[in-house]
Amino acid sequence: MTIRTRFAPSPTGYMHIGGMRTALFNWLWARHNGGQFILRIDDTDQQRNVEEALQPILQAFRWLGLDWDEGPEVEGPHGPYFQSQRGDLYRAAAEELIAANRAYFDYDTPEQIQADRTEAEKEKRQYLNIRRSLELTDDEKRQLEANGRQPVLRFLVQRDEKIAIDDDVRGHVEWDCGLISDPVICRADGSPLYNFATVVDDAQMEITHVIRAEEHLTNTAVQALIFQALGYELPTFAHIPFVAAPGTKEKLSKRDKKIEKYRKMPQFKKMFDAADRVFPRIGLGSSETLNPVMVEYYEQIGYLPEGIFNALSRLGWSYDDKTEIMSREFVVENFTLDRVVKSPAGLDPDKLDSYQQHWMNELSIEEKTNGCIPFLERANLKADGLHPVGSPEARDGIARLITALGERLTIFSDILDYDEYFVPDDELQFDEKAFNKRLRKDETAAKLLRKFRTQLETVEPFDAATTDACLHTFCEAEGIKMGQIIHALRVATTGKPKGPGMFDCLELLGRERCLNRIDRALAAVK
RNA sequence: GGCCCCAUCGUCUAGUCAGGCCUAGGACAUCGGACUUUCGCUCCGACAACGGGGGUUCGAAUCCCCCUGGGGUCACCA
Numbered sequence: 001m002t003i004r005t006r007f008a009p010s011p012t013g014y015m016h017i018g019g020m021r022t023a024l025f026n027w028l029w030a031r032h033n034g035g036q037f038i039l040r041i042d043d044t045d046q047q048r049n050v051e052e053a054l055q056p057i058l059q060a061f062r063w064l065g066l067d068w069d070e071g072p073e074v075e076g077p078h079g080p081y082f083q084s085q086r087g088d089l090y091r092a093a094a095e096e097l098i099a100a101n102r103a104y105f106d107y108d109t110p111e112q113i114q115a116d117r118t119e120a121e122k123e124k125r126q127y128l129n130i131r132r133s134l135e136l137t138d139d140e141k142r143q144l145e146a147n148g149r150q151p152v153l154r155f156l157v158q159r160d161e162k163i164a165i166d167d168d169v170r171g172h173v174e175w176d177c178g179l180i181s182d183p184v185i186c187r188a189d190g191s192p193l194y195n196f197a198t199v200v201d202d203a204q205m206e207i208t209h210v211i212r213a214e215e216h217l218t219n220t221a222v223q224a225l226i227f228q229a230l231g232y233e234l235p236t237f238a239h240i241p242f243v244a245a246p247g248t249k250e251k252l253s254k255r256d257k258k259i260e261k262y263r264k265m266p267q268f269k270k271m272f273d274a275a276d277r278v279f280p281r282i283g284l285g286s287s288e289t290l291n292p293v294m295v296e297y298y299e300q301i302g303y304l305p306e307g308i309f310n311a312l313s314r315l316g317w318s319y320d321d322k323t324e325i326m327s328r329e330f331v332v333e334n335f336t337l338d339r340v341v342k343s344p345a346g347l348d349p350d351k352l353d354s355y356q357q358h359w360m361n362e363l364s365i366e367e368k369t370n371g372c373i374p375f376l377e378r379a380n381l382k383a384d385g386l387h388p389v390g391s392p393e394a395r396d397g398i399a400r401l402i403t404a405l406g407e408r409l410t411i412f413s414d415i416l417d418y419d420e421y422f423v424p425d426d427e428l429q430f431d432e433k434a435f436n437k438r439l440r441k442d443e444t445a446a447k448l449l450r451k452f453r454t455q456l457e458t459v460e461p462f463d464a465a466t467t468d469a470c471l472h473t474f475c476e477a478e479g480i481k482m483g484q485i486i487h488a489l490r491v492a493t494t495g496k497p498k499g500p501g502m503f504d505c506l507e508l509l510g511r512e513r514c515l516n517r518i519d520r521a522l523a524a525v526k
Numbered sequence: 527g528g529c530c531c532c533a534u535c536g537u538c539u540a541g542u543c544a545g546g547c548c549u550a551g552g553a554c555a556u557c558g559g560a561c562u563u564u565c566g567c568u569c570c571g572a573c574a575a576c577g578g579g580g581g582u583u584c585g586a587a588u589c590c591c592c593c594u595g596g597g598g599u600c601a602c603c604a
Contacts, residue, residue, distance in 0.1 A: 010604055042604060110602070126528050127600085152602055170531070171543095179529060184602050194604050218530060218599040239531085242598080247537070249596055267537080267555095314538065314553090321540035322552045341539075343532050344597070351538060351554045361567095407567050434564095471563095486563040498565035 003035030004208050008198065010042040011053035015060035015295040017347065018213070018243035018252045021312045025240055026211045027066045028313070028335040038205055039071030041082045044197055050082070060295040064305050065328065070205075078205040083197050090192040093200045093230060094153055094185065102229040103185060105151035106133045107144050129154070129181045150188035155196070155226060157182050163221050163228075168209070168238035168337045175221040183222050195222050203232040210235045211337075213242040214344075215251065238337050241316050244346040252347060254293050268292065271349050274301060278413045282378035292349070302375060302412025304363075307356030314355075316345040325358050357410050369399045372415040381422035384513070389422070397421075397508070404504035420494045421508060425516040430524070434497035438487040439525050445488035446525050448478065452485060453518050462511040464503035471503075492521035 005026040009019060030037040039061070043050050058072065070076025080086060097103035106129075113129065120127035133151070136144075145151075157180050164174040185196035192200070202210060217239045227234050242251045245258070246267035253259075262268045275287035278301055284290060290297045298308050306328070313331045314324065317340050363371070376389040376398070383394030401421055402409070409415065420428060439446050452474055456462075459470045471489075475482050486502055493514050494505055506514055 008604085012604095045603060106602095113602090121527085124527075173530070175529075181600085187602050189602095191602095193602070198604085213598095214531065215598055216604095219604095221530090241532085244597090249532085251598075311538095316538090318539055320552090324538090324553050338543095345539090346537065348537050348554070354554055405566090408565080482563050490564065496565090500565085502563060 001208060003030055003033035004038060004206055005030045005035065005211055006038040006040055006202070006205065006207050008040040008042045008201075009057050010045060011050045011057065013053040013056060015057045016252075016254055017293055017295055017298075017312075020060060020064065020295050021243050021315055022211070022213050022240065023061070023066060024064070024309070024312050025238075025317070025335075025340070026209075027068075028332060029209060029211060029238075029337065030069075031332045032335045035208070036069040037066070038076070038078070038207070039068040039081065040201060040205070041072060041084075042194070042197070043082055043084045044191060044194070050084070056296055060299070063299050064295070064309055083192075083201065086197070086201065087190070087192075089200055089204055090186070090197055091190065093196075094190075094192075097155065097185075097226075097229060098153070100229065101156065103153050103155050104131075104134060105141070106131075106154045106182075106184070107136060107141065107149055107151045108132060109149075126179060127181065128159075128179070131182065152184045152188050153186040154182040155185045155222070155229070157222075157225060163224050165220055165224055165234070165237050167217075167220075168236055169340050169342060170217070170239050173217065173220075177221075177225070180221060180225075185226070195219055196226060199223050199226045199230070199232070202235055203227065203230065207235050209238060209337075211238045211240060214239045215242055238340070240340050241342060241344045243315060244344040246346050246348060248346055249344045251344070252293060259291055259293065262291075262293070263287065267349055271297075274411075274413075278302075278375075278416060281416060282375060282413070302371065302414070303356055304359045304371075304411075306359040306362075307352070310355040310359065311352040314351075315347065316341045325355070353410055357407070360410060361407055365399050365403050368402050368409065368412075369395065371412040372402060372409070373398060375413050375415055376422065379416055379419070381419055382424075383422060384510075401508055404500040404508060406500065408500070418499070420496060425513055425520065428495045428517055428520070430491060430495045430521065431497055434487075434491045435521070435524075438491045438497070439521060442488060445485055446522065448480065448485040449488045449492060449518065450522055451478075452489070453515065453522075456506075456511065456514060456518070462507065464501070464507040467506045468503040489518075492518045 007019075007023040007026050009015070009023075027037045029035075041050070041054060054072065061068065068074060070078060071081045075081070094103060108130075116130055117127045133141075141151075157177050159178045159180075161177045162174055163177055164172060166172050183195055184193055186192050220237055220239070224234060244250055245252045245262060246265060263272045271292040272287045275290060275292070275297065279286050279290055284300055290300055292298070295308075299305075309328055309331070310326055313326060313335075317335070319326065319330075319334050319339070360368070373389055373395070376383075381389055383389050383391070383397050387394040389398065401418065402415075405418065439449075452471065455470055455474055456467070459466055471482065471486070475485065487497070490499065490502055490505070491497060493509060495517075499505060509517070
């Protein structure tokens, strides 16, 4: 039997990171078994701009490298893949249920239902819908319809039964049908509701494994009942834990109110801060428009799909007791449902960064350069303050900077922290605290720097090794330690108290810019 | 509140199904230390968990029961 899994997003305009993890597990299970992964669009609810709202979702799949065998754009033998276009299938299934007396038209108004519910609540008893419409004669129904009453279609739950599933993650789970209200399966206009459409679709698309988040576990009772009533074989269910907000066991939510809360949580804060730092500079709004609950956040701020893939794979799943770093191929090869964890897994930004760091460091200088350039371009920076960063002349300098940066880049947008290499000398900002400490208050250092400046004027060639040797000789001649001047030199040339190796910095900047900057710094000391 | 699910370091997890190999392993974070002109990297070290109570057993993180706690869900949303 070919394994077939699916993910069924509704077109909301963005991809939720928790949803992405669910999609990933579905994709992994299909790929691990040489099966198929299907994308189906649950657009029964909204009608406008489906295409527009869908694109970011498809983009997230493409970016992470989760390809789909059937679905939008690729189509396939079980289409259409938009629920809004599958009305005939639902209608036929509904008629089948009606004919078999497993579904009935309910003429109660929403107000009536609400009243029933309130009353049950008042009497502290579990609400179960009252099947008044079952008592209606055909004449009465006609009468109601003539008065404009539009019935909904309800599935008739056999209340004396039990329903059970054997979940691949949870094990045996059982419900008492006597506690389950008859679910509405079609609205008055005939449009299907989720619990019904999903069953019809999963059956028709021959889905073998329904892998979804735990929050759907309760729905499964009703869905299993409908599968049975329609004579379909039950797929295998696997309810994986949902992705929780950092440091909590609560489902990671997309709601604005929660987002505001996340923004202040210590574990999450740095991701929001990064968004506020980076996105405005590259014309993408701020954390208000793009936040770490969305997959797009990670793409736009410069994470690697490999890093996110690795992190998401380890969220609720493990290979063994020590393997952390895993390639796509490794996970596909080894992913099994029996190693899925049962309890909710909190997204951990720190750990995510550690995976990211690993995969970033696997990249060649060329690949890193390619990843960084778009950020420099969008931030409108000029290489050596002159050439557009996209130009071939600029590329070599950027590549040399990235080489000097070594393992200091975690995400591509980190390159923006080194904008001192891209601004004109007269626009260089000196870190005030460092400037005070290393130049203003340290008069000896400033004096030494003035003296060393003349050496830099003539040292030849102006590269890291030679300037390094030059400073050593200088220190020896002056009878000082490197530490007495080098900090002042660093702050004067780069504006910052930290960064790559000092002499790499000098070489990167070149003689002219170094001298300009030293002059400017020394002038500012007075 | 009803129903359902879950419960090991701060976090992600290994170990639970087949009880002893667990004085509970790894990773991230944190804190020390080494290296370095700074930052980072790297290396070394430290801290740190079986929610509680009863059983069963020679022996329980592992099996059983109860309690507690957390979460999910109860729509003419998905």
